[in-house]
Amino acid sequence: MAAKIIVVTNQKGGCGKTTLAMNLAGVIGANSKTLLVDGDPQGSATRWASSASDECPFPAAVMGLANAGDKAHREIKKYINNYDFIVIDCPPAVENSFTASVLLIANLALIPVVPSPTDLWSAVGIQKLITNVSVINENLQARLVANMCQGNVSISKEALLLLSEFDFPKTNTDIYQRTVYRQAAAFGGSVNNLDNQKAKQEFASLVDEVLQILNTDKE
Numbered sequence: 001m002a003a004k005i006i007v008v009t010n011q012k013g014g015c016g017k018t019t020l021a022m023n024l025a026g027v028i029g030a031n032s033k034t035l036l037v038d039g040d041p042q043g044s045a046t047r048w049a050s051s052a053s054d055e056c057p058f059p060a061a062v063m064g065l066a067n068a069g070d071k072a073h074r075e076i077k078k079y080i081n082n083y084d085f086i087v088i089d090c091p092p093a094v095e096n097s098f099t100a101s102v103l104l105i106a107n108l109a110l111i112p113v114v115p116s117p118t119d120l121w122s123a124v125g126i127q128k129l130i131t132n133v134s135v136i137n138e139n140l141q142a143r144l145v146a147n148m149c150q151g152n153v154s155i156s157k158e159a160l161l162l163l164s165e166f167d168f169p170k171t172n173t174d175i176y177q178r179t180v181y182r183q184a185a186a187f188g189g190s191v192n193n194l195d196n197q198k199a200k201q202e203f204a205s206l207v208d209e210v211l212q213i214l215n216t217d218k219e
């Protein structure tokens, strides 16, 4: 069966694309054959994975395709039967042809957003792109993922209202701001390798949700 393709995208830098992509690929990759595609010329996903030790390598294969531009989807299609899941980390630019290209073959687009008004306003561009690509790729589903949530109420009323104005829903799972997420990059692992139950739990719950969404696919 062809791999299910998850694209992590938002034009805003620093909202958690690479953190989300690497932890998803790390957790999913522990049980399934997974490929992580690095589409960002900065190569942070590639560097993240290569920081892993020989004893505990990153549990997904990694491929850098930042230079593939609008041909990225063709390149990825060559590997679609070799993996169960392909997770794609996108560059922080909506006009980048890489993002539009990979959305053409994606099953699910995940848009990490920091739940504050300015961050949410800047997600409008990516919403437009995803909505446009959906006309061609009828299998494409999309979800916002609230990242770097803080406090007892993960998302303020104002931010919830803004979130509800988007064309796509947010995931039920919110990802909290935790120092451990910064540490995961340094030693090339995912939440699975961290001694933090809350972080493990929230990613386990997010992965469950993602797998459920992918199971409702028309394909």
Ligand SMILES: Nc1ncnc2c1ncn2[C@@H]1O[C@H](COP(=O)(O)OP(=O)(O)O)[C@@H](O)[C@H]1O
Binding pocket: 012, 013, 014, 015, 016, 017, 018, 019, 020, 044, 092, 147, 148, 149, 175, 176, 177, 178, 179, 181, 182, 183, 185
């Ligand atoms: N939930 C979180 N808690 C704490 N730090 C986070 C969280 N998500 C991301 N970060 C940190 O924020 C910075 C930007 O995240 P990153 O994933 O690189 O964003 P992007 O790929 O969208 O530019 C990184 O230093 C990362 O470790």
Ligand SMILES: [Mg+2]
Binding pocket: 017, 018, 019, 040, 044
């Ligand atoms: Mg990044």
